[in-house]
Amino acid sequence: MSDDLLDTRDADASAAYLLDHVAAAERAGHRRLRAAADHFHLPVDARIDDRTAARLDATMRATVASVEAEIRDHAVRLLTSRGQPEVAQGLRMVPSTFGRVRRAGLFRDPALFGELFARVRLDTIARALPTMVIEVGDRPTMIARLAQASDRLVSAAAIAMLAAQARRGSVIDGGVAAVDLVRPLHARIAWWVAAALRESVPAGEAIGALDAALAEAVRRAIDMQGELVPLEIAAMRLAQAIDAQGEEVPALLTEAIGDGRLVLFVAFVARASGLAFDRVRDLVTDIDGARLWVVLRALATDRATIARIGFALTEAEPLRDIEQFADRIDSIMAVTPEAARVALAPMALDAEYHAAMLALGSAE
Known part of the structure; x- marks a missing residue:
């Protein structure tokens, strides 16, 4: 009789588990369907290609x-x-928290996702650029030459950028390296990781000790991270040290593209135009390219330089229409520097102000 009762209880428990599992599977299936629908209805130019998606996933995991x-x-x-x-x-025995924090929505934060995605996009384009856009003979590469410059400020900035580039490359390629995010984004990841570690440790009555140790470890990590200079800031410091003026800018832009130093190209444009680095980075990674050409015209960039840059970017990304760019070059050059500056004025406004303007415009 007792065996029958035990079997009944086991059957009841199994049935309850199965019903719970069915409900969970129903919710999961709905989420997958909704995600598939969202992806299907995305316009083609808004979808992430497989190569970029793989590198973005590797970057998130490494971070x-x-x-x-x-x-x-x-x-x-x-x-x-x-x-x-x-x-x-x-x-010590807790497995990786990556899956847990990703499912919980860590990377749904627009600022964090946007920064990592922009970094991967820029690096992917940079790697696909033609190795040379113009013939430079046997000269050393641009960054190597700057690292040996007689101007100590330029030399130090170039060396710092090389170090930042090496550090960044390890993370984007899926290696584990120091993370050079700005403090708010680094702090967000650190606290989420700590929370994921906490829920996986059976601490019992020692939960207070675990909390204290994790919190102290997070604060230490955030403080130490402040000593690292992100690649973007290193590039801007180098552009500031060089301080190119007027007719010097086009040659630097062409050489930066030719060396595959797209992050430095962005920094040169940002420095010369007065726009924020991330604003210019967005223009460079935009397949349409129209805003980038207008920025370059605002800098009075000549036709040959714009053509070299345009053809290099179209070679790096097949989705960019090279014939369309060739047809557009006359229209680009017809934009006067004065008209270009007027058109770009809103982009120089406070970032949140500009974002609010865009949001209102897109809601019409």
């Missing part, structure tokens, strides 16, 4: 892994030193 390793290692040391070896061991 989380780097932050997680730093937080976990320091928290384990703190717990061990504070007489909590079992909790420390539990924390």
Whole structure:
């Protein structure tokens, strides 16, 4: 009789589990269907190609892994030193938090996703650029030459940019390296990772000790991250040190493109135009390209330079229409620098003000 009762209880428990699983599967299926519909209805020019998607995923994973390793290692040391070896061991054995924080929506934050996506997009284009746009003979590459400049400010800035580029390359290629995000974005990742680690450790009554160790590890990671200079800032500092004037700008733009230093190209344009780096980066990665050409005309860039830049970008990204660009070159050059500056004036406004203007415009 007792065996029959046990079997009944097991059957009831299994049935309840199955019903719960059905409900969860129903919700998951609805989410997948909604995501598939959203993706299907995206216009072609808004979809992320497979190569970019793969590199973006690798970048996200490497970023989380780097932050997680730093937080976990320091928290384990703190717990061990504070007489909590079992909790420390539990924390050490927690698997990667990447899947957990991604499902919870970490990368749905527009600022964080936008920054990582823009970095990957710019780097992907840079890698596909033709190695040379103009013949430069046996001269060293642009950045190598700047690193050996007699101007110590330029030399130091170039060396700093090389270091930042090497660090960034490791992260984008899926390696684990120091993360050079601005403090608010780095802090967001760090606190989410800490929360994911916390929920996976069976700390019991020692949960307070775990919380304290994780919080201290996060604050330490955020403070230490402030010592790293992001590649974008390093590039802007180099552009500022060079301080190109007037007719010097086109030659620098062409050489930066020719060397595949697209981040430096963006910095030169941003410095010369007075626009923010991320604003110019958005123009460069925009397949349409119209806004970039107007910015270059605002700098009084000549036809030959615009043509070299345009053909280099179309070669790097097949989705850019090279015939359309060739047909458009006369129209581009017909825009006077004065008219271009007037057209671009809203882009120089406060970023949030400009974003609000765009939001209102898109809601009509």
